[in-house]
Amino acid sequence: MDTVKVGLIGAGFMGKAHSLAYAAMPMFFWPAPAMPVRSIIADVNSELAAEAAMRYGFERSADDWRRVVDDPEVDLVDIATPNHLHAEIAVAAAAAGKHILCEKPLARSGEEARGMYEAVRDAGIVHMVAFNYRRTPAVALAKKYIDEGAIGRVLSFRGTYLQDWSADPDSPLSWRFQKAIAGSGALGDIGTHVLDIARYLVGEVSAVNAMLSTFIPDRPIAAGGLDPLGAAQKRTDAPRGRVDVDDEMLTMLQFATGAVGSVEATRNAYGRNNFLTFEVHGSEGSIVFNYERRDELQVCFASDQADRRGFRTVYTGPAHPYGDGLWPIPALGIGYGETKIIEAHDLFRAIVDGTPATPDFGDGYRVELIADAIGASATAGAWVNVVTFDQQPVPSSVS
Numbered sequence: 099m100d101t102v103k104v105g106l107i108g109a110g111f112m113g114k115a116h117s118l119a120y121a122a123m124p125m126f127f128w129p130a131p132a133m134p135v136r137s138i139i140a141d142v143n144s145e146l147a148a149e150a151a152m153r154y155g156f157e158r159s160a161d162d163w164r165r166v167v168d169d170p171e172v173d174l175v176d177i178a179t180p181n182h183l184h185a186e187i188a189v190a191a192a193a194a195g196k197h198i199l200c201e202k203p204l205a206r207s208g209e210e211a212r213g214m215y216e217a218v219r220d221a222g223i224v225h226m227v228a229f230n231y232r233r234t235p236a237v238a239l240a241k242k243y244i245d246e247g248a249i250g251r252v253l254s255f256r257g258t259y260l261q262d263w264s265a266d267p268d269s270p271l272s273w274r275f276q277k278a279i280a281g282s283g284a285l286g287d288i289g290t291h292v293l294d295i296a297r298y299l300v301g302e303v304s305a306v307n308a309m310l311s312t313f314i315p316d317r318p319i320a321a322g323g324l325d326p327l328g329a330a331q332k333r334t335d336a337p338r339g340r341v342d343v344d345d346e347m348l349t350m351l352q353f354a355t356g357a358v359g360s361v362e363a364t365r366n367a368y369g370r371n372n373f374l375t376f377e378v379h380g381s382e383g384s385i386v387f388n389y390e391r392r393d394e395l396q397v398c399f400a401s402d403q404a405d406r407r408g409f410r411t412v413y414t415g416p417a418h419p420y421g422d423g424l425w426p427i428p429a430l431g432i433g434y435g436e437t438k439i440i441e442a443h444d445l446f447r448a449i450v451d452g453t454p455a456t457p458d459f460g461d462g463y464r465v466e467l468i469a470d471a472i473g474a475s476a477t478a479g480a481w482v483n484v485v486t487f488d489q490q491p492v493p494s495s496v497s
């Protein structure tokens with residue numbers, strides 16, 4: 099069996115999730131497309147990197163990401179750093195001929211994403227952006243139902259991504275609140291996941307009408323160490339630094355198909371933890387998903403007999419997407435880890451077969467163009483057309 103040697107950059111939250119995925123992928127999907135070899139991991143200093151290598155099962159460690167990109171052993175560069183480093187690392191990895199998995203958001207802007215997209219396209223390598231939520235089996239099942247026409251023509255999409263880890267004004271000034279590092283706030287961090295799902299299920303977004311708000315203008319500056327997240331890390335005594343990204347994003351969507359939609363994203367919604375939801379209404383039925391109940395898909399079909407029509411729950415299992423690799427009966431429960439394991443499987447399949455991965459940097463770039471349009475719309479207070487790769491408006495069936 100082939101091997102794919104992985105060089106992972108960034109040993110934080112996503113470094114943990116991706117390492118778990120490489121270790122577990124062949125345990126779930128067998129025969130695996132190729133065996134992952136956790137070859138080298140990099141972080142900001144040699145102590146952190148060496149500790150991560152021991153913890154996450156990598157053969158070697160490095161205190162400079164360039165050593166990963168330049169390493170002749172490495173087949174796949176996995177970018178799990180904060181957003182401001184994605185472009186520089188990806189462009190260097192593409193030039194070195196490595197396959198690339200890059201965490202979302204692909205970049206801090208459409209312009210930055212364009213350079214990444216062009217670099218991987220010209221290098222001819224396999225590239226994927228880590229919008230892993232579309233790989234939740236229930237989300238893939240929603241896509242299957244829609245593609246089969248089970249809910250007819252899609253009329254509307256209503257998506258949310260609500261969390262509460264930054265609702266406390268004394269939770270720390272993570273890099274996720276700094277525009278120079280993150281690019282944007284709730285929009286890029288979590289809104290992009292829902293925009294990815296909207297494109298996946300409904301198609302291209304042609305125009306947006308958005309609001310962006312910042313309700314907590316400053317937060318305590320964290321002292322050293324790994325990036326602290328949430329109120330558990332609360333500090334009332336530290337000096338405060340400015341938040342220069344959005345806390346809240348709310349947008350209407352016009353799809354190229356004529357469907358309409360909305361997306362709301364915030365990390366300040368007390369009581370909502372990972373409330374990634376969507377509701378899709380079609381001419382023949384409806385589908386509802388909530389990641390907090392991720393094994394379930396609610397469906398209602400117009401063809402159901404009138405006296406028993408209503409939402410029913412399908413629990414995902416072996417009969418559903420990815421079911422052959424996961425657990426043997428429905429509703430045993432999948433978690434965040436499984437979405438990353440499936441992602442690793444699909445990426446390895448593409449690398450071994452020499453086929454394009456999805457979602458790829460082109461998809462990541464398109465999501466950044468939507469994010470740019472959301473920013474422009476919020477500033478202008480008006481509808482803004484989303485542009486395509488060649489800076490033309492996305493064709494719309496709506497006049």
Ligand SMILES: NC(=O)c1ccc[n+]([C@@H]2O[C@H](COP(=O)([O-])OP(=O)(O)OC[C@H]3O[C@@H](n4cnc5c(N)ncnc54)[C@H](O)[C@@H]3O)[C@@H](O)[C@H]2O)c1
Pocket residue numbers: 107108109110111112113140141142162163178179180181183201202203228229230287324325
């Ligand atoms: N797909 C998802 O569901 C999901 C979830 C969370 C985060 N993310 C994305 O993953 C990326 C990383 O986020 P995270 O939550 O893991 O962040 P994190 O802060 O937990 O970890 C980032 C790691 O990168 C390291 N790092 C920083 N600069 C580096 C450098 N120059 N060289 C090497 N390592 C460096 C940090 O020391 C840290 O260990 C971000 O782009 C984020 O948006 C995706």
